[in-house]
Amino acid sequence: MLKSDWDLVDLQVFCQAARRASFAQAALDLGISAAYVTKRIAHLEKALGVRLFHRSTRRVVISEAGEAAYTWARRVLESAAEWGDQTHSEPAPSGPLRVSASLRLGRQHLSPILALLVERYPQLDIWLELLDRPVDLLEEGIDIDVRMGEVHEPHLIAHPVKSNVRVLCAAPSYLARRGAPRSLADLAGHECLLLRERHQAFGVWRLQGPQGPGMVKITGSMGSNHADVVYQWALEGKGIVLLAEWDVQAALRSGELVRLLPDHAQSADVWAVTAARTAQSPKLRLCLQFLIEQLRQGPHALRGLDS
Numbered sequence: 001m002l003k004s005d006w007d008l009v010d011l012q013v014f015c016q017a018a019r020r021a022s023f024a025q026a027a028l029d030l031g032i033s034a035a036y037v038t039k040r041i042a043h044l045e046k047a048l049g050v051r052l053f054h055r056s057t058r059r060v061v062i063s064e065a066g067e068a069a070y071t072w073a074r075r076v077l078e079s080a081a082e083w084g085d086q087t088h089s090e091p092a093p094s095g096p097l098r099v100s101a102s103l104r105l106g107r108q109h110l111s112p113i114l115a116l117l118v119e120r121y122p123q124l125d126i127w128l129e130l131l132d133r134p135v136d137l138l139e140e141g142i143d144i145d146v147r148m149g150e151v152h153e154p155h156l157i158a159h160p161v162k163s164n165v166r167v168l169c170a171a172p173s174y175l176a177r178r179g180a181p182r183s184l185a186d187l188a189g190h191e192c193l194l195l196r197e198r199h200q201a202f203g204v205w206r207l208q209g210p211q212g213p214g215m216v217k218i219t220g221s222m223g224s225n226h227a228d229v230v231y232q233w234a235l236e237g238k239g240i241v242l243l244a245e246w247d248v249q250a251a252l253r254s255g256e257l258v259r260l261l262p263d264h265a266q267s268a269d270v271w272a273v274t275a276a277r278t279a280q281s282p283k284l285r286l287c288l289q290f291l292i293e294q295l296r297q298g299p300h301a302l303r304g305l306d307s
Helices: 008-020 023-030 034-048 064-087 103-120 172-178 184-189 227-235 245-254 282-297
Strands: 053-055 060-062 095-101 124-130 144-148 157-162 165-170 204-209 212-217 241-244 258-260 270-274
Touching: 008 023, 008 034, 008 064, 023 034, 034 064, 060 064, 095 103, 095 282, 103 124, 103 144, 103 227, 103 245, 103 282, 144 282, 157 282, 165 172, 165 245, 184 204, 184 212, 227 241, 227 245, 241 245, 270 282
Parallel strands: 095 124, 095 144
Antiparallel strands: 053 060, 144 270, 157 270, 165 241, 165 258, 204 212
């Protein structure tokens, strides 16, 4: 394929449509018409000899060949951006930025951090989506997803934010009534508060202990898909909970919660996940860097038990 068969505009339009999963939204983001987006993508499909999207009247979904082309296109645009960065000063970021996170992480930490981001870059148009379920960045048009746990999707890029674990906790009132578990297996006989979390198996707790990894199937009469609800139930003495150390460290220090089986924990590192390499977009790179810095060291940082 000759270079004259496609150009960087084709790749930019294609990548934006892939990220947004929408020709119309890509057109709005890029300041061009939807018809022009359709034309450029059709031109790129002809040049590459593949179908990049499956189209319907309601939405577009990237094809398997499109995912491979998206990876290639990102590399090309990344190289072009790196060359451009050497010859041009970087403008202040502007335009839409969509960020997603779980409810408590977003409400307690990302919400005030994004307010600081807008103060620094007032031309940004920010949307924060709080969801206690897995997020499909391409399908839902998310630029940055801040999540806990391993990132398995091959088309995503994971940027490390902070090391983190989930720990077992209960209120003193619960322990006075039911006693404390002495082993991981004991949890099966306790009232455990069930949380249907974004990327975790439901009803099973897997923790690392002195003897290596262990697993226990837990049961309980109360559960929710919102961590806020489960956290409040734990404070009220309704049962044992497994939550991130940054989420419960204040309650542990105040004595509202007590850590159980302190030699057991579940790995839950925090990542900022994107669907495009940050070098491709100066806006995305600057915003991502700001979020990571603030989550690590700013006034609304994620603080562990040893902070």
